[in-house]
Amino acid sequence: MREEETRLLSIGELAARTGMSVKLIRHWSDIGVVPPAGRTPSGYRRYSEEAVARLRLARALRDLGMGMAAIRDVVTSQRGLREVATRHADAIEAQIRTLRLQQAVLRSVTDRRTDIEEFTTMTELARLSATERTAIVHDFVARTMGDIDPSAYRDGLLATMPDLPDHPTAEQAAAWIELGGLVRDPALGAAMRRIAQYAATIAPTTTVDDEQAVRTVERVTDLWTRLVREAMVAGIAADSPTAAPVVAEIVAAWLPTQAEGGADGAEARRRLLAQLETVADPRAERYWQLMCIINGMPVRASIKAEGEWLMTALRANPEPGAREAGLAEVLETPAALEPAALLEACARVLDEVGALVAAVTPAQMGDPTPCADWNVRDLLNHLTYENLMWTGLAQGVPRADFDADHLGDDHVGAFRAAAAGTLAAFGRPGMLTERYGPAPGWRLVEQVLIEMLVHGWDLARATGAPTDLAPDVAEAMLPAVRAIYGDLPRTPGGSFAPAQTPLPGATPADRLATYLGRHP
Known part of the structure; x- marks a missing residue:
């Protein structure tokens, strides 16, 4: 055998060949990972070529x-690589699951304000076994439903338990942490109990297996959410006259599903x-969404906004025709200003x-602006669109491009052009008396006038400008605003929030804005 094939390596040479430090190789040699093949007369360690492969495997x-x-x-x-790798892979999988749950806890802490007690609770939830997780939700259902007679809703709750998979995604882990905290909220229990009581009252014989009833x-839910969503996209306010046909269509589709049946009327509505x-x-909606996420089921999009609109x-x-009757009464009230003065006030x-x-x-x-969902640019776009929309109505060409960008790169020019179009359309001979x-x-x-005064006030508040817009015009328009909007429901989904109390010394525009729900 040739000398180079039997030559042993010094620890320095071994370090150079493997890219590892001498100190680490010496430590691993001491614990038996790569024992020396021999020593020099002076006691220095020497290693065979096999040590290079061993060290590389050990490092990997x-x-x-x-x-x-x-x-x-x-x-x-002493043990096969496959056996050790399999056991280690299993251990890593368990660690990954634990780490995902721990990550979900930490994300919850960073994403929202969490006190020490809540943080402790979330940490405990992350450590629970599958049996313990099911027990928490089962106890919640049993505690909440209690003595309620059997109903499809309660049966559905009991039939659906959180089944966190062995390898949960980050979303599933976060959903479990959120669900575990949610079922401890007394408000959720109260909401679930109300729903179950209602379900037991209107459908006492329905069971969770009644697939036809569920379908x-x-x-019907898909139908009314689609109709409402289309109305919302079209810019139809829930309390506007144009919402009446949408309500009628939804009620007509809903009535056949009810045991009482009947025709559209005040009682049905x-x-x-x-x-x-x-x-x-x-909370109840979120409960079901989280349960679907945990169990890997399709999650229905939230219909909170659509529900608020329909309510x-x-x-x-x-009742059918109620909005039209109220509107007809409003339309009979006299104008706030004489026709000529009205056009002058508009200009x-x-x-x-x-x-x-x-x-x-x-x-x-x-x-931001007083309009919660709009920034200043959104508000400018709406001010411009309002002029375009009313101009279109006056010309007999209604517009429906509510969501389009009407500003482009020149918000000043866009608004001025739209305002000029409004004045031209309103100034046409005979327009004021036409129907x-x-x-x-x-x-x-x-x-x-009302739209410009109110949204102009919004813009003034957002930009720090004075809010004393056209005081005499705003004062004159207050009775008209009360007549037009006084009976509208001030609830989510409507055009306006509940009226606010103006501050002492408020301008007429301030009083107009606060009556329509703006905070002073």
Whole structure:
């Protein structure tokens, strides 16, 4: 055998060949991972070529998180690599599951304010076994339902338990942590109990296995959410007259699914509203969403906004024709100003709002406004669209591009052009006395005045400008605003929030805005 084939390596040479430190190789040699093949007369360690392969294997196993005892067994052939790798993979999977749950706890802490007690609870939830997780939810259902007679809702709760898989995704782990905390909320229990009581009352014989009944409910739910969503996309306010046909279509589809049956009327709408008010609880909706996430089932999108819209529309339309009758009465009230003065007031308000628009800087475009879902740019876009919309109505060409960008790169020019179009359309001879549906033309002018005053006030508040818009015009419009909007339900989904109390010394525009729900 040639000398180079039998030559042993010094620890320094071994370090150079493997890229590992001398100190680490010496330590691993001491614990038996790579024992020396011999020593020099002076006592220095010498290693065979096999040590290079052993060290590389040991380093690879260590990088995978394997313990040194297991590594020693593998490299010294006391245990097979496959056996050790399998056991280590199983251990890693268990660690991953634990880490995901721990990560979900920490994410919950960072995403929302969490006190020490809540953090402790979440940590405990992360450590529970599958049996313990099921027991928590089962106890919640039993405690909540208690003495309620059998109902499909209660049976559905008992039939659906959290089944966190062996290898949960981060989303599933987070869902379990949230669900475990949610079922401890007394408000959820109260909501679930109300729903179960209602279900037991209206459908005492229905069971969770009644697939036809379930499919019917799903079909009607899909129908009304689609109709409402289409109305919302079209910019139809729940308390506007144009919501009435949507309500009628939904009630007509819902009635055949009810044991009482009957025709569309005040009683039917009262029952539908009561049903929606009972079941439309965001906590209950979230409970089912989390359960679906944990169990790997499709998650229904939230219909909270659609439910609020429909409930508001039912309150505004308590019986067929009610909204139209109320609107007809409002339309009979006299104009706030004489026709000539009305057009002059419109021009003046548009000019003052135009000055506010022109003062907006690019840096302010993303600032918040009193309109919760809009920043300054959104508000400017709406102000411009309002002019385009009312111009279209006055010209007999209605618009439906509510969500389009009407500003482009020049918000000042866009608003001024739209405002000029409004004044031109309203100034056409005969426009004020022509009929636009049930309303005379001057009512359209009043509506533009109201919209510009209120949203102009929003813009002034958002940009720090004075809110004393056209004081005499705002004062004159207050009675009209009360007549038009006084009976509308001030609930989520409606056009306006509940009226607020104006501050002492409030301007007429301030009083107008607070009456329509703006905070002073």
